[in-house]
Amino acid sequence: MIPLSFYLGLSALLFSIGLYGVMTHKNGIRIIMCIELMLNSANLNLVAFSSYTNTLDGQVFAMFSIALAAAEAAVGFAIFMAIYRMHDKINLDELNILRW
């Protein structure tokens, strides 16, 4: 059986890649993909813990969070679509009317 720490290491790595991507990328689609990566690394954690603690709560939680991630992506794409219609691109760093 693969030790728990391997799963935790993998999910921490995926989470870090996702966080790095959100901070460095400019394109809206890529940012949503990176956010999905972060959410899925949390799901991986939940399922791994669920298997190692012999409780089912984690797997149920992962189901819920997959559904929520899909809903979140839908709302996000809707916002990016509206931005695309106005600016003809979704480079988020070019949206900077609001600043102090």
Added chain:
Amino acid sequence: MVNFMLLAPEITVVATGLIILLIGVFMSPRTKNVLGYLASLGVLAALVLTIQSFGTVALMFYDTVSIDGLSQFFKLVFLAVALIVSVASIKYNENSDHTEEFYTLVLFATFGMMVVASANDLILLFCAFELASLATFALAGFEKQNAKSLEGAMKYFVIGAVSSALMLFGISFVYGATGTTSIPAIAENAAFLAQSPIGIVAVVLLIAGFGFKMALVPFHMWAPDTYQGSPSVVSSLLAAGSKKMGFVAAFRVFILALPALQVDWQFAFAILAVVTMTFGNVVAVSQTSVKRMLAYSSLAQAGYIAMAFVVMTPMALTGGIFYTLAHAFMKGGAFIATATVVWMITTQRTGNLDVPDHLDSFRGLGKTMPLAALSMTVFVFALAGIPQTAGFMAKLVLFSSAIEAGMAWLAVIAVLNSALSLFYYARLVRYMYFLPPEGKKIGMPFPYAASLLIAVAGVLIMGFWPEPFLQWAMDAAQVLI
């Protein structure tokens, strides 16, 4: 057997939302104004039902929903905000094609916040948190043709989604170390969490996750942009309602589920509270957009409320919880007053149309719209903490509790910050009353007037007659001790 009567407020809110969505499809834009009155009635009914159920204690649905003093008090906060917002939106949505979607989103967001308030399980808490977040993402970008609204929504969405990922990652560690997602069971099994480094990681991730919603510095970057960009009625919902959801979630998760790690999160909140209130007040001084100024002042207020986590005495928690209700009326009302001014500027086509909420738009408001100016004055003085307003009572309880607990340094910082905040609040009052007006006197639209009067009534009643509210806040704090 589940007693569904205890869930009557939630059921009323959701049913109203669904009915509005359904019948709105068949209505013409001219008759859709009725929907606003329907939404306000539904929220009012839920508010009455919540007040009736004060004092009930129950656990439902396999102990995932907890009805107690804390949940009922925060439901009161969210419903009060929803009432102010939905009444004001009757005017905002006049002749709009998307009225039913707007109200449904507002009601679903309110529902999500209400469920967070009574969540006794992390799965439910996360789902409800997301429900409220998703609805408010869409609301922030509601003006699809307005570049500012979209930019605010985009920033809110990206940062909100990252924060929920951080929160979920933190929750997964809490679950892994304790083997359960139920909040009381986590508190019982937290011994392992307290010893291992996983505990610290989880606390950091959870503080970041909730901190984004509470808009604590350094997780505040989205707040000023989103509050300024979104339609003013939505900013009111975000600043007065959605922010409180972060607080009630943090109350539930940190104080009820993770008392074993109290030293760690108490220290983190001490730093965050001081930095947040100071940063918010200092930056607010230099703002010329009133919505942005209110956003920074809202950061500062979040810093005051976060003092409850630092002091952690029953009195401090009472003060913090009382402050959330006071802040809901003050800030909700202040954004509605700004909405009134924005409406005036955009319909009169005079003044700064690019930034309709500019400080100059408030010039001589005491002459052109006396009611809006008077209520704005009440709100900003309440935010500054002038006696006989809700803000004063809240600050009195919270700051004196800090002194009682031997944290005089915290109280001193908070009082100095309040004094600083008076500067930019008083400047707004000066613009409204001591500078000459640019236009003629304008009649107030009824929905804005009604909404402002509700908020003014809330602020003044809580100031002159705080006993019942303090009693309810005390009952809520009792749950946390």
